[in-house]
Amino acid sequence: xxxxxxxxxxxxxxxxVAAAELRSGDVVLEIGAGVGNLTKKLAQxxxxxxxxxxxxxxxxxxxxxxxxxxxxDIVEGDALKVDFPEFDKVVSNLPYSIxxxxxxxxxxxxxxxxxxxxxxEFAARMVSTPNCKDYSRLTxxxxxxxxxxxxxxxxxxxxxxxxxxxxxxxxxxxxxxPFRVRxxxxxxxxxxxVFSQRRKKIRNAILNTNYILKIPSIRELIAQLxxxxxxxxxxNLTPEQLAEIANLIVDLRSKSS
Ligand code: SAM
Numbered sequence: 030x031x032x033x034x035x036x037x038x039x040x041x042x043x044x045x046v047a048a049a050e051l052r053s054g055d056v057v058l059e060i061g062a063g064v065g066n067l068t069k070k071l072a073q074x075x076x077x078x079x080x081x082x083x084x085x086x087x088x089x090x091x092x093x094x095x096x097x098x099x100x101x102d103i104v105e106g107d108a109l110k111v112d113f114p115e116f117d118k119v120v121s122n123l124p125y126s127i128x129x130x131x132x133x134x135x136x137x138x139x140x141x142x143x144x145x146x147x148x149x150e151f152a153a154r155m156v157s158t159p160n161c162k163d164y165s166r167l168t169x170x171x172x173x174x175x176x177x178x179x180x181x182x183x184x185x186x187x188x189x190x191x192x193x194x195x196x197x198x199x200x201x202x203x204x205x206x207p208f209r210v211r212x213x214x215x216x217x218x219x220x221x222x223v224f225s226q227r228r229k230k231i232r233n234a235i236l237n238t239n240y241i242l243k244i245p246s247i248r249e250l251i252a253q254l255x256x257x258x259x260x261x262x263x264x265n266l267t268p269e270q271l272a273e274i275a276n277l278i279v280d281l282r283s284k285s286s
Contacts, residue, residue, distance in 0.1 A: 031061075031083060031084050031124060032061070032123075032124035032125050032126050032127075033063065033084070033087075033190075034188040034189070034190060034191075034192040035063045035064055035066060035122075035188060035189050036066055036067060036122045036146070036183075036187060036188055037066065037187065037188065037189045038186070038187035038188075041181075041183055041187045041198075042066055042067055042070055043070070044180075044181060044198075045067065045120060045122075045144055045146070045198055046067070046070045046071060046074065046120070048144045048180055048198065048200060049071070049074075049118055049120045049142065049144045050142070051071065051074035051075045051118070052075075053074075053075075053076060054076050054117075055074075055075045055076055055117045055118055056075065056076055056077045056078075056079065056114075056115065056116045056117050056118075057071050057075045057077070057078045057079070057116060057117070057118050057119070057120055058078075058079050058081070058113060058114070058116040058118070058119040058120075058121075058140075059071060059078055059079070059080045059081065059119070059120060059121050060081050060108045060119070060121040060123055060124075060131060061081070061082060061083070061108065061121060061122065061123060061124045062080035062081065062082045062087070062091055062103070063082065063087060063122070064087060064090050064091070064094075065080070065090070065091050065094050065095060067120065067121070067122060068080045068091070068095065068101060069094070069095070069098075071120055072095075072098055072100050072101050075100070075118075076100060077100045077101075077102065078100060078101050078102070079102045079104060079114055079116065080095075080101060080102065080103050080104065081104045081105075081106060081108045081111055082103065082104070082105065083105070083106060083107050083108070083124075085105065088103065088105045091103045108124075108127070108131055108134075109127060109130055109131060109134065113134075113135075113138055115139075116138075116140055117140060117141050117142075118140060118141055118142045118143065118144070119135055119140060119142075119143045119144075119145065120143070120144045120145070121144075121145055121146065122146040123145055123146055123147060125147065125148045125151070125194075128147050128148065128151050129151075129167065132145070132155075132171070133170065135201075136170075136171075136174040136175060136201075136203065139203070140203060141202075141203070142200070142201070142202060143175075143199075143200070143201035143202075143203075144180070144198060144199075144200055144201075145198070145199050145201060146183065146196050146197070146198050146199075147196065147197055147199055148194050148195075148196060148197075149182060149183075149194065149195040149196055149197045150163075150194070151167075152179050152196075152197035152198075152199045153179070153197070154167045154168060155167055155168060155171045155177050155199060156168070156171070156177050156178055156179055156199070159264065159265055159266060159267050160264065160265055164264055165224055165227075166220050166221050166224040168268075169220050169224075169268045169271060170217065170220065171201075172207070172268050173206055173207075173210075173216075173268060174203060174204075174206070175201045175202055175203045175204060176201075176202045176204055177199055177200065177201045177202075178199070178200050179197050179198070179199055179200075180197075180198045180199065180200050181197065181198050182195060182196070182197050183195065183196040183197060183198060207268075207269075208268065208269045208272045209272070209276070210272050210275060210276060211275075211276045211279040211280065212275075212279045215242075215275060215278075215279055216271075216272060216275045216276075218241065218242060219242065219271070219274070219275040219278070220263075220271055220275075221241075222234070222235070222238035222241050222242055223235065223238065223263040223271070224263050224264075225238060226238060226263070227262060227263045227264045228262055228264070229262065229263075230259065230260055230261065230262060231258060231259050231260075231261055231262065231263060231266065231274065232251055232254075232259040232260070234262075234263060235247065235251060236248070236251070244278060244282060245282065245285065246285060250278065250281050250282065250285070253277075253281055254274060254277055254278070254281075255277075258270060258273070258274055
């Protein structure tokens, strides 16, 4: 329960802290502090660490360890529900079962740098490129909000208890979006819909998912979209091209209403 695999290998803990390039003024958010292995090292370099942990047993452990340390704030709760305070950096060995939701929650906040541990396959999907098997909705959404790269692969043996999967540490640098979207909510829905049919030509993927997208007069509208894009599959389109199609749909939809 709660994805409890604690990072115990000192060298990986140190490499994660080094990657965060902590300054004495940095406020760091940690999601899923566990028994505090990472928390303690972060607090030695940062101004303050806000450590969120859901498990009441571990919360007691964290209080036992850290109540005398003034720059660690322990927050009990589900990181998906807790309102995040302002923070400069987020450094965490995440609970993998909430990787997607927690990443998108984070990306809607203002921060400078994220150093985050994920299951390796998830990390590979975050940083993929068009025409690759890992290129996905997650890739496009991650790229929309940030520059992301894999810093290191982490072996199972670095954790206790040893998990079944490999892990990877991802560096996330939020930045202004590299392309314009007219309607962000529609763009997100559009990307989700067309990647649910990733091997279909975009024309058919849009038709097949219009029960979700709810675009009026869909066939007439598709006929007005550029043929060179409509003949491709979602997995072969760059994020910019996907945004171009989503923007054209938004424009055509508003003209016809
Ligand atoms: N940071 C510690 C480490 O590296 O050793 C623990 C990492 S462990 C992979 C994930 C931690 O997240 C566990 O301590 C677990 O109890 C906690 N956790 C799981 N789901 C959570 C949630 N929704 N909100 C906050 N913490 C959660």
